[in-house]
Amino acid sequence: xxxxxxxxxxxxxxxxxxxxxxxxxxxxxxxxxxxxxxxxxxxxxxxxxxxxxxxxxxxxxxxxxxxxxxxxxxxxxxxxxxxxxxxxxxxxxxxxxxxxxxxxxxxxxxxxxxxxxxxxxxxxxxxxxxxxxxxxxxxxxxxxxxxxxxxxxxxxxxxxxxxxxxxxxxxxxxxxxxxxxxxxxxxxxxxxxxxxxxxxxxxxxxxxxxxxxxxxxxxxxxxxxxxxxxxxxxxxxxxxxxxxxxxxxxxxxxxxxxxxxxxxxxxxxxxxxxxxxxxxxxxxxxxxxxxxxxxxxxxxxxxxxxxxxxxxxxxxxxxxxxxxxxxxxxxxxxxxxxxxxxxxxxxxxxxxxxxxxxxxxx
Numbered sequence: 333x334x335x336x337x338x339x340x341x342x343x344x345x346x347x348x349x350x351x352x353x354x355x356x357x358x359x360x361x362x363x364x365x366x367x368x369x370x371x372x373x374x375x376x377x378x379x380x381x382x383x384x385x386x387x388x389x390x391x392x393x394x395x396x397x398x399x400x401x402x403x404x405x406x407x408x409x410x411x412x413x414x415x416x417x418x419x420x421x422x423x424x425x426x427x428x429x430x431x432x433x434x435x436x437x438x439x440x441x442x443x444x445x446x447x448x449x450x451x452x453x454x455x456x457x458x459x460x461x462x463x464x465x466x467x468x469x470x471x472x473x474x475x476x477x478x479x480x481x482x483x484x485x486x487x488x489x490x491x492x493x494x495x496x497x498x499x500x501x502x503x504x505x506x507x508x509x510x511x512x513x514x515x516x517x518x519x520x521x522x523x524x525x526x527x528x529x530x531x532x533x534x535x536x537x538x539x540x541x542x543x544x545x546x547x548x549x550x551x552x553x554x555x556x557x558x559x560x561x562x563x564x565x566x567x568x569x570x571x572x573x574x575x576x577x578x579x580x581x582x583x584x585x586x587x588x589x590x591x592x593x594x595x596x597x598x599x600x601x602x603x604x605x606x607x608x609x610x611x612x613x614x615x616x617x618x619x620x621x622x623x624x625x626x627x628x629x630x631x632x633x634x635x636x637x638x639x640x641x642x643x644x645x646x647x648x649x650x651x652x653x654x655x656x657x658x659x660x661x662x663x664x665x666x667x668x669x670x671x672x673x674x675x676x677x678x679x680x681x682x683x684x685x686x687x688x689x690x691x692x693x694x
Contacts, residue, residue: 341387341400349401353392360388386530389514396505396512449548451493451500451537456483456551456579456587463560467598467654473564478592480558483551483579485587489543493550493583496541500583503532510534539583551580560592567656568599598652601660608644609661611637613668617676627683 342349345359366372367381390396461478485491492499502508506529514525528534542548558577562570571591578588601609615638622631645661 339387341391344384344387345391347391351391353394356388356391360384360392364388382527385514385525386527389512389525389527390530392514399505449531449538449540449542450533450535451539451548451583452533452535453583453585454581455585456581458588458591459578460591460593461560462595463562463592464595464597465562465566467596467652470562470566470568470594470596470599471564473562473566475559475561476592477557477559478590480556480590481553482556482577482590484554484556485580486543486546486550486552488545489550491550491580491584493543493546493548494539494541495543500537500539503529503536503538505529505531506536508536510536548583550583558590560590562592562594566594566596568594568596570594596654598654599656599660601657601664603648604644605648605661606664608641608646608648609664610668611641611644613665613670614672615641616665616669617673618679621676621680622683625680625684627680627687630683630687631680 342351345356345363347355347359351359363384364381367377367384369378369381372381390400459480459482461480463476463478465474465476486493489495494500503510506512510529510532511526511534512529514527529536532538539548543550546552556577558574560572560574562572566572571593574590574592576587577590580587615634618631618634619628619638622628
């Protein structure tokens with residue numbers, strides 16, 4: 333999600349920075365009519381319509397526009413004026429050049445956004461790490477050290493995202509509702525348009541002084557080492573949890589777990605072997621039914637894909653495989669058999685009828 337400083341609402345609407353309220357409304361009308369999803373069927377029309385609606389929701393309100401202009405200019409305090417201004421006087425960036433109109437951390441990577449003001453506690457996600465084990469290690473148990481990337485609570489703000497004692501306050505843009513309403517009666521006769529507040533991201537709360545180390549998220553990216561203990565009798569795909577060693581939550585929320593997923597090659601069915609079992613399963617009902625009904629000659633060519641499937645299984649190595657591997661192979665074979673059975677019944681039935689008719693003609 334783009335931040336407030338990254339979005340140029342004036343450019344989105346196609347107006348100058350000193351445009352009047354009437355010019356802004358007219359520009360929005362023109363763009364909204366072109367981009368409305370009921371009229372424009374382009375795949376990105378709805379997203380663009382939301383974007384121009386957000387721009388209009390901010391620029392059509394004098395106080396929101398003043399706050400936006402102040403933050404764009406790098407002076408976040410200038411916009412906090414009027415009777416409804418925040419008691420914190422709009423100090424969202426601490427001189428960092430504004431704060432994002434969006435969520436408190438970058439969901440696409442490990443780089444938090446500077447100056448984020450949204451207070452949005454969310455439980456940290458689990459971190460899943462695949463750990464390779466030999467058949468002996470899986471049987472007897474093993475302790476394996478892993479290195480992985482995760483978010484940990486910020487030490488400077490104790491994971492809260494704010495360096496002050498009062499960590500959050502009501503969002504001044506939406507009044508704590510988490511949404512902004514804009515009057516759209518002039519457009520398509522449509523009443524009030526409600527969008528997620530771009531300042532608090534829908535949480536209804538913001539931070540007055542985001543921590544400079546974590547940008548207000550309450551967590552920082554690190555590379556961590558941990559030891560995962562797999563018990564005796566572990567099988568491929570088993571999950572072992574290490575509590576609170578996953579991603580830390582945002583703004584003081586609880587963290588996730590580290591999840592170690594066992595990968596035992598002797599038990600793991602994948603690649604060529606899995607395809608081979610499936611191919612053999614699909615072909616088998618054709619060969620079995622044709623042999624039982626006396627029309628095997630018409631389907632004898634399907635022996636070739638059966639052989640091909642067997643070759644794929646054998647070429648993947650079968651001597652070191654465990655009983656669980658063969659069980660999974662049998663399941664794959666049955667899946668292929670079930671999927672091919674209906675077609676086999678139809679094909680063999682038609683072929684038998686055709687052969688009987690030809691015999692009767694003769």
